Amino acid sequence: MARILVIDDDDQLLRMVGLMLERGGHTVTLVGDPIKGLEQLEIEKPDMLVVDVMMPHMSGHDVARQLRENKETENLPILILTARAQEIDRVTALKSGASDYLSKPVTSQELIDKVKTLLAEKAEKSEAPQEGLVIGFYGLRGGVGQTTIAVNLAASLLRVSQGSVALVDLSSSVGQAVMHMRLQAHSSWANLRNESQLDWETLKGQLIAHQSGLQLLAAPADPMPPDLPSAALTKKMLELMRNNLQFTVIDLPHTFSPAFIAGLESSDIVLQVLTPEMISVQSAVQVNRTLAKMGMTFKQKSYILNHTTAEAQLPRATVERGLNARIAFKVGYDTNQGRALSQGVPLTLTSAQSPLPTIVNRMGDVIWQRVTSKKS
Numbered sequence: 001m002a003r004i005l006v007i008d009d010d011d012q013l014l015r016m017v018g019l020m021l022e023r024g025g026h027t028v029t030l031v032g033d034p035i036k037g038l039e040q041l042e043i044e045k046p047d048m049l050v051v052d053v054m055m056p057h058m059s060g061h062d063v064a065r066q067l068r069e070n071k072e073t074e075n076l077p078i079l080i081l082t083a084r085a086q087e088i089d090r091v092t093a094l095k096s097g098a099s100d101y102l103s104k105p106v107t108s109q110e111l112i113d114k115v116k117t118l119l120a121e122k123a124e125k126s127e128a129p130q131e132g133l134v135i136g137f138y139g140l141r142g143g144v145g146q147t148t149i150a151v152n153l154a155a156s157l158l159r160v161s162q163g164s165v166a167l168v169d170l171s172s173s174v175g176q177a178v179m180h181m182r183l184q185a186h187s188s189w190a191n192l193r194n195e196s197q198l199d200w201e202t203l204k205g206q207l208i209a210h211q212s213g214l215q216l217l218a219a220p221a222d223p224m225p226p227d228l229p230s231a232a233l234t235k236k237m238l239e240l241m242r243n244n245l246q247f248t249v250i251d252l253p254h255t256f257s258p259a260f261i262a263g264l265e266s267s268d269i270v271l272q273v274l275t276p277e278m279i280s281v282q283s284a285v286q287v288n289r290t291l292a293k294m295g296m297t298f299k300q301k302s303y304i305l306n307h308t309t310a311e312a313q314l315p316r317a318t319v320e321r322g323l324n325a326r327i328a329f330k331v332g333y334d335t336n337q338g339r340a341l342s343q344g345v346p347l348t349l350t351s352a353q354s355p356l357p358t359i360v361n362r363m364g365d366v367i368w369q370r371v372t373s374k375k376s
Contacts, residue, residue, distance in 0.1 A: 001049040002029045002119050006083070007037035009055045013104070017050060017081070017111065024112040034058040039064065048119060053093075068097035068152065068181035075154045077118040081106065085236075086183075117196055120326070129131060132242045135370060136261070136267030136312040139274060140250040141283045145306040146273040147176040147251050150335065152356060153247040153271075156364030157345035158214050161371075163246035166215040170225050170234065170252055175219025181210050183218070184345025189229050190220035198293040200244050203237060211362035214348050238266040247367075256290070263293075269367065270301040278315040281322040288323075302328035304363075308354075309333060331359045 004026050008014040011032060020030045029044060031037040034055050045058040049067070053060040062082045067073040080093045093101040099118050102110060118132040137150040147169075154167040169177040170189070178185045187206040192198055207215040217237070229237070241248040252263045253349065264270060272288075274280045284303075305319055305327045320327055332355030340347045348364070 002115070003029070003044065003117070004048045004050060005029045005031065005044060006039065006050045007031050007034055007055070007060075008052040010052065010096055013052070017106075019052075020108040020111050021115065022109065022349070024115065026115070028204040034060075034063050038063065041067075044306075047122070048077040048079070048115065050081065050115075053080055053084075053089075058177050060098075061092060062098040064093075075122070075270065077122050079114060079118060107267075110202065112372075117275040132245045132248055133269065133367070134238055134242050135265050135266050135269045135271065135367070136250040136252055137273060138264065138272050138287075139258075139272065139284070140254050140260075140287045141274070141280055142254055143271045143308065144275045144280060145267045145308050145331075146254075147180060148356070149252040149271075149273055149331065149360060150249050150306060150308060151177060151180045152346045152360040153347045153363055154247070155212060155214055156348040156357075157247045157249070158212060158359050159349060160364050160368045161246055164215070164244070165247045165249070166217060166241055166245050168217045168237070168241070168248060168250045169220040170229065170250060172219065172224040172228050172253055172255075172257065172259070172264055173219075174223060175251075177216055178218050180341060180344070180346070181214070182215060183208050183210060183216060185221045186272040188218045188220040189233075189237065190224060191326065192229070192233060192237065195230070195233040197256075198236050198240065199232070200240045204244075210344075212345070214346075217241075220250045224257055226257050229259050231262040234259045234262035235266055238263070246371075251292065261294075261296075263295060263296070268299050270298045271304055272301065273304045273306055274310055274319070275306055276316070276319055278314065281319055285323060303370045304331065306331045307333040310334075324371075329359055329363055331356055 003023055006017050009032050014030050014032055018030045031040050035057055051060040051063050057345045064078050067076055077099045080098040081104055082089050082101055090101055102114055139146045154165055158165040169175040177294050190204055202265055207217055209215055227264050253260050274284045298375045310333045316327055316330055334354045334355045334356035336347055336352050349358050
């Protein structure tokens with residue numbers, strides 16, 4: 001549980017609040033003087049501060065203001081206790097920098113619940129990555145469900161993180177992501193020409209918003225030359241998205257284009273999608289050999305075995321022998337995907353308990369845990 005510093009000049013109330021918090025499982029330090037309390041705070045660096053308003057030398061509001069001016073304590077949860085319960089008292093407490101306030105007398109349950117809420121909010125803020133994660137999907141063979149998995153993983157990451165997530169469709173032919181999400185491609189990366197002058201505001205203006213809050217940088221509605229977007233533009237777009245979004249999921253093109261190579265090089269996690277059929281496995285092996293000859297290396301790579309039909313196909317063990325690698329995720333054939341396409345809502349945003357959302361949500365949870373563990 002948390003380490004909590006309590007400052008109150010009323011010795012009886014100080015002990016009572018300390019006892020309540022200890023019964024809630026927290027480690028508590030009690031200080032009866034605000035000046036000494038600030039000195040103790042520098043030494044112990046607690047997870048949270050509970051402070052009374054009316055005290056000699058310094059009020060609780062003064063303490064909160066001083067802590068908010070310090071870089072080391074600007075995000076420390078501060079709960080102010082006050083004998084008054086008027087709206088002006090709440091406003092004054094929040095203006096001083098307090099995270100929240102409680103009016104006395106306070107019950108044990110009220111205090112524990114409020115502390116729990118403030119600590120949870122602090123944890124959520126600390127879990128949000130300062131620099132976003134870029135995840136690239138590739139297959140280089142159509143029909144393996146690459147776009148389906150990419151769309152659903154982006155939606156899953158949106159659900160688990162409650163943050164900013166974008167999907168990028170780098171296809172130079174007619175993109176599929178807009179169809180999966182039933183969106184109109186009124187803008188696309190084709191409108192972004194000069195990477196040297198590209199900034200986040202310009203790029204953000206080309207993102208299409210899905211009803212879920214997921215953002216899409218669509219492929220153009222009309223086929224483009226296969227060498228577009230350029231490697232330089234692709235890297236610039238992904239750099240801007242990394243710096244401004246929590247997650248960027250790339251649906252890479254099915255050709256060895258400049259955008260394909262640049263997208264792989266920009267990805268923190270690479271996910272190769274294939275189906276359990278001989279041609280798909282052979283294609284995946286050949287693609288990997290070509291990438292290896294090019295000197296391509298990945299920070300982290302995993303395989304996804306996706307069943308796009310209900311018919312019996314190659315066993316997982318056979319596919320792993322062919323790849324000489326372990327399959328990280330196996331997605332079973334999902335009859336609900338047709339309905340999801342018609343509704344434009346990824347299955348991972350629904351309550352469906354079928355194979356695709358079950359596995360892809362697990363993928364999202366694994367990636368989110370990786371992000372949050374780095375922040376702890």
